[in-house]
Amino acid sequence: MKSDYRYALAFYKEDKTPLGQVPLEVDWEPAVECARFGAFRKDVLAPEDGSVEAAIEPIWLKAPYLSGFRVAFERNGTTGINQDFDTDYFAGLAKGVVPQLVESGKLAENERYFFLAVAFPAEKDQDEPAKLGIVAQPVTPSLALKSSSLPELTREASPVGALSDDVPVFLPERVLGEVEALAREACPKETGGILIGHLHRDSDLPELAAEVTAQIHARRAEADSVRLNFTAACWTDVKGALELRGQGEIMLGWWHSHPVREWCKDCSNESQEGCALARDFFSAHDRALHRAVFPRAYSIALVANDVGVGDLSFSLFGWRNGLIAPRGYHLKGKEAPNGCVP
Amino acid sequence: MGKPQMTAGIGLEVTDVSEQKKANVENVPGESTVGELIQALLPQMNLPKNDGAGRPLTYHARLEREGRHLHASERVSDALKPGDRVVLQPDIHAG
Numbered sequence: 001m002k003s004d005y006r007y008a009l010a011f012y013k014e015d016k017t018p019l020g021q022v023p024l025e026v027d028w029e030p031a032v033e034c035a036r037f038g039a040f041r042k043d044v045l046a047p048e049d050g051s052v053e054a055a056i057e058p059i060w061l062k063a064p065y066l067s068g069f070r071v072a073f074e075r076n077g078t079t080g081i082n083q084d085f086d087t088d089y090f091a092g093l094a095k096g097v098v099p100q101l102v103e104s105g106k107l108a109e110n111e112r113y114f115f116l117a118v119a120f121p122a123e124k125d126q127d128e129p130a131k132l133g134i135v136a137q138p139v140t141p142s143l144a145l146k147s148s149s150l151p152e153l154t155r156e157a158s159p160v161g162a163l164s165d166d167v168p169v170f171l172p173e174r175v176l177g178e179v180e181a182l183a184r185e186a187c188p189k190e191t192g193g194i195l196i197g198h199l200h201r202d203s204d205l206p207e208l209a210a211e212v213t214a215q216i217h218a219r220r221a222e223a224d225s226v227r228l229n230f231t232a233a234c235w236t237d238v239k240g241a242l243e244l245r246g247q248g249e250i251m252l253g254w255w256h257s258h259p260v261r262e263w264c265k266d267c268s269n270e271s272q273e274g275c276a277l278a279r280d281f282f283s284a285h286d287r288a289l290h291r292a293v294f295p296r297a298y299s300i301a302l303v304a305n306d307v308g309v310g311d312l313s314f315s316l317f318g319w320r321n322g323l324i325a326p327r328g329y330h331l332k333g334k335e336a337p338n339g340c341v342p
Numbered sequence: 343m344g345k346p347q348m349t350a351g352i353g354l355e356v357t358d359v360s361e362q363k364k365a366n367v368e369n370v371p372g373e374s375t376v377g378e379l380i381q382a383l384l385p386q387m388n389l390p391k392n393d394g395a396g397r398p399l400t401y402h403a404r405l406e407r408e409g410r411h412l413h414a415s416e417r418v419s420d421a422l423k424p425g426d427r428v429v430l431q432p433d434i435h436a437g
Contacts, residue, residue, distance in 0.1 A: 133369065134367060134369070134370055135386070137365060138387075139355075139365060226437060227436070228436045229435040230435065232411055232431040238359075239429075250362075251362075256436045283437035285394035286437055288390065289394075292434055293358070295362075295363075
């Protein structure tokens, strides 16, 4: 992707005392992917245009300060396919800088702060030379789309949680049942697996949708009560299972359990009920895994919250504006279960 | 024993585990190791180098032709043939 600017965050105390600027190494891929997929959904960019180069452009509040940035695609010398993002995109990076500010004594522990994103023209040719001279030319993978009617898919399903403008996701009750059984069986350890299925296109709307058809349990993942390690062997198993099924399914996302009843076993029922870990909790490690393996804008992550007080519930996460956020879904095959309230 | 002989580079097809990221790689030096190849590919394929705690992630290269994971110390010229398909698989954990 093309960017003619270098980006930084300017930090301030709540009373506007400046704390300094910190240069950023921004991971633009989720934003670019979001913009590209958004264009696919609206049918203004075709999947085969996947290699069209994206440019990152600042949106000025007043230079060098930003109100956001724009991902723009140039095709046949014309622009106009773009999406704007606000500076919330940098909030995770800002959070990562705070410990440095605290350590240097500029900010007290738990002291409030705010940041402004800034951009400056970058010097040309800052790219590092490729290691060993190895150059990888990206190839746009074909996006297997089934032609479907979204109203028909929706008619057979019940909405769970807030649906907003996210790409519609359909989850069968059968899969949730399997996940619940596996999560309960594994407790006090975590367990998990991969969600597979199809992408659908309704060209009348136009709109895309993701339909989960099955889950593949990661039997060879290494687990304890706070950690689930997807080893290389797990990915090989998934590939083997997909080939064996032979239904043209793709990896749509993943699931894992949070054995909250083990984590919170020493807490009172009252504190467990209000515990932030009990619902819609997605750790930094969960986010890193989602980014590393499931960066596609349609990718989802299902969490089975195996709580000590109340019933097991589900939280679904997905990409929204380049960030990972709780989201709703359409449940197929049964009425909405307990859970998933974004 | 003389100097190691320089071998002609080979071309490979590389994907991530979801197969939604693919790349054609040309002229991979035969004398490089699989570990060096992986490290060279990660930034170019926009694959993260670190986990949620900032620790380096370990990626394995799976050679589809033989159905096995290559060892990081194997030499490209010993392990790979032109046109081979390699999948980069991370060892990565959720919390």
